[in-house]
Amino acid sequence: EDQVTQSPEALRLQEGESSSLNCSYTVSGLRGLFWYRQDPGKGPEFLFTLYSAGEEKEKERLKATLTKKESFLHITAPKPEDSATYLCAVNSGNTPLVFGKGTRLSVIA
Amino acid sequence: KAGVTQTPRYLIKTRGQQVTLSCSPISGHRSVSWYQQTPGQGLQFLFEYFSETQRNKGNFPGRFSGRQFSNSRSEMNVSTLELGDSALYLCASSLSAAPNTEAFFGQGTRLTVV
Numbered sequence: 605e606d607q608v609t610q611s612p613e614a615l616r617l618q619e620g621e622s623s624s625l626n627c628s629y630t631v632s633g634l635r636g637l638f639w640y641r642q643d644p645g646k647g648p649e650f651l652f653t654l655y656s657a658g659e660e661k662e663k664e665r666l667k668a669t670l671t672k673k674e675s676f677l678h679i680t681a682p683k684p685e686d687s688a689t690y691l692c693a694v695n696s697g698n699t700p701l702v703f704g705k706g707t708r709l710s711v712i713a
Numbered sequence: 714k715a716g717v718t719q720t721p722r723y724l725i726k727t728r729g730q731q732v733t734l735s736c737s738p739i740s741g742h743r744s745v746s747w748y749q750q751t752p753g754q755g756l757q758f759l760f761e762y763f764s765e766t767q768r769n770k771g772n773f774p775g776r777f778s779g780r781q782f783s784n785s786r787s788e789m790n791v792s793t794l795e796l797g798d799s800a801l802y803l804c805a806s807s808l809s810a811a812p813n814t815e816a817f818f819g820q821g822t823r824l825t826v827v
Contacts, residue, residue, distance in 0.1 A: 635812040635813045636812060636813035636814075638815065638816070640818075645801075645821075645823070646820055646821070647717070647719075647803050647818035647819050647820045647821045648756075648803070648818045649818070650815055650816070650817055650818075653813070653815055655813060691756070693756075695812040695813065696812065697812055699769070699812070700746060700758040700761050700769050700771070701746070701758065701805075701816060702758075703748075703755055703756040704755070705755040706755065
């Protein structure tokens, strides 16, 4: 059974203080690992897809990386508007997306 | 390009009633999935439809059902509502049913059962 564990559950950063969020996964044959951002009361917003170990994707202050067991979402010099819950999900074969419970990020000015 | 549209955005129902939620996918997308999101359980998969056929179903009771129409729009129905059904119901659309295809979510329907 596919499993996704995200850590930490919550993270509080000062503006400009870079950090990383972790997504550990157990899956039989990864077809894709997805990162989403979710603001309170809204649907998840797609950020990145990673397909194979060693792959990296960047968007503004965010950079996602992938190994055979985990993915990291690096946040460089975060701003208050980066505050949100970040969700990681995996897909293997014909199974639906399996989500982690997310990391709730707060960036304080 | 319009995103995924879910209606209604908010709903308050009484225990025992039934409810129907609607999802219009991104134009051209043929795959629609439904998820239930609660604070304790996170996002849990309900079902997935592609070309009007249910491809996958999550571990939810038979009170939860869905369907997809020929224009790819989808509905989900919950009968005999229970207090525990209170949640944010999210619909996601994908261009295809391939497992490595990105899914784009709507804003969700917030269902409150009283």
